[in-house]
Amino acid sequence: MSIIEAKGIYKTYQETKIPVNALNGVDLKIEEGEFTAIVGPSGSGKTTLLNILGGLDLPTEGDIFIEGTNLKQLSSRQLIDFRLHNIGFVFQAYNLIPVLTARENTEFILELQKVPKKERRKQATQLLEAVGIADKADHRPGQLSGGQQQRVAVARALASQPRFIIADEPTANLDSKSTNELLEIMAEMNRKYRSTFIFATHDQRVMDKARRIVTIDDGKIIGDETFEGR
Amino acid sequence: MKTLLKIAWRNLWRNRRRTILTAAAVILALSLALFMRSMQFGWYEQMIRAGVSQSGHMQVHDTGYQANQSIDRAFFYREETGEALHSLKEVKSVLPELQTFSLASYKKQTKGVLIAGIDAKRYDKQNNLSGKIIQGHYLSGSDDVLLGDKLAQFLKMKVGDTLVLLGQGYRGITSYGIYRVAGIFHLPSIEMNSGVVYMNLKTAQDFAYPYQPGLLTSLTVFLKDPGDLFTVKKEIEQKLGPAYEVITWKTMLSDMLQTIKVDNISGQIMLLILYIIAAFGIFSTVLMMTMEKRKQYAVMVSIGMERRKLVWVSIFETFIISLTGILIGLLLASPLVFYLHAHPIPITGEMAKMYLQFNIAPVLPFSVKTHVFLSQVVIVFSLSLMSALYPVIYLSRFNILNAFRH
């Protein structure tokens, strides 16, 4: 079974005067261990699609299954709990709680999952080591660079041991050095732990690393290529 | 929970200046309110104390006397009645009194007066009337009377002169008597100084009805603890039966209580204004704290944090500010209030005269009753609860995707 299966997804935003058709019939399957980029010009529907895949929003039409669970059938509370245990998130910004240290931020999601304190501490430390900022564990986000903050966000996303991780333009605010480092870390996590990553990006450097590139335009998938050996 | 509290605490700490400013608004409102209320209640308590020292906590009359205070509603004292009152452990003292109206004349001057026949010793112990004598001495002989300075002035009398009293006694008899002015008193109340003649109870009884001893218009009861008012009233009523009425100071001083009530409302309006300012301070701060972090909060909900937990952060923030404000406000205002309780501010000028008319010492003691403090604390606390309401509603409803976009 695929981790994600999206079938006939349409999304229309009704909030504005003129309804916006952000997605117009998307079918997509994501398998375990993928390292996939969803690319397309600004306004093409990448964020909308990721939000739906991540259970942050529901499609107007169509169904989205995550390992067989139809997200449409969950209440909003169940959905929050579902996300907590199944989906990791790395956003473009505002990822971390500014008053908590890198370690506390990482531990926070484990606390939400009710992992015992000792275990939390251990896992958080390990993950911060894995993303290469163990030495900054007791720094608050404000004392970290943008790239370091994103690495903490990746550590936190991994901490919850999700089925897959969604990252919407995670490198948009980063310089090329930090971008490379972040991509390298995510790629390594993907190789080591078979963590599944799905990005939305229009950053060429991210596309270069992706093993699968799904191209979207005007709310439709217009291309889907796989690059073995990356 | 601990982490949520930690987040709230650090959020406040992170924006120290704003937090301090908000807490300062709470401190200011609380201490001003406390000061004001303590002053007001102190004044009320003082008025009531002065009133009660005259009226007693309650009085026992012949039924109907309160409505129609005439000598015809007097009653004869009986041992059982006295026993019934004295046997109650809550009762501190009982003062018998006979009051009746009469004309007082000296040479060419005549004036209507109230004769108050009192148990000289016990009355003095309660009211220290002997301390108010400015000329002559206190009641001793059976034809002694005491006049107020205003009345003496009107009648052009001095100590040792002979006063003639003429009036209607009990059961329509004509009463008259000749008395010696033993002393002249000066009380704070002008009314009393110009219209009351004190004499021994026995003398007054002989004046009003010489044919049977023991005529009284009231038995004034003082309690050890004013809080027992209504239980004691009930007990006395039960013991004495329907021939007697028991009137509490709350009825006797109802005019004063009405004045207090009106004044209290004006005080409450002032408080309302103060508290709106404080509540608005807390409200806007907590709202800002919530709104400026809505993107972070949207991330938190996205990764799987229940909204309930965000709500707790907001509530903690509110409570930390308001509790700090309350504590510091109490710490600042209480010493002053307690000081002014122990050392009341003296009042001078016209105000002082008004006080004296009501037979109240012209000072402003502050109240330190628990309810004064407690009510302010409870109000500030509930106001802060209410200020947290909007953020709480926002956090439990906000659309995370919209929060990301704006």
Ligand SMILES: Nc1ncnc2c1ncn2[C@@H]1O[C@H](COP(=O)(O)OP(=O)(O)O)[C@@H](O)[C@H]1O
């Ligand atoms: N909440 C919304 N209300 C109305 N229109 C929206 C909303 N979110 C996105 N859109 C519109 O939907 C389209 C797709 O947006 P989005 O998914 O954000 O694209 P991308 O992430 O590829 O830039 C755009 O035209 C955008 O303006």
Ligand SMILES: [Mg+2]
């Ligand atoms: Mg986007």
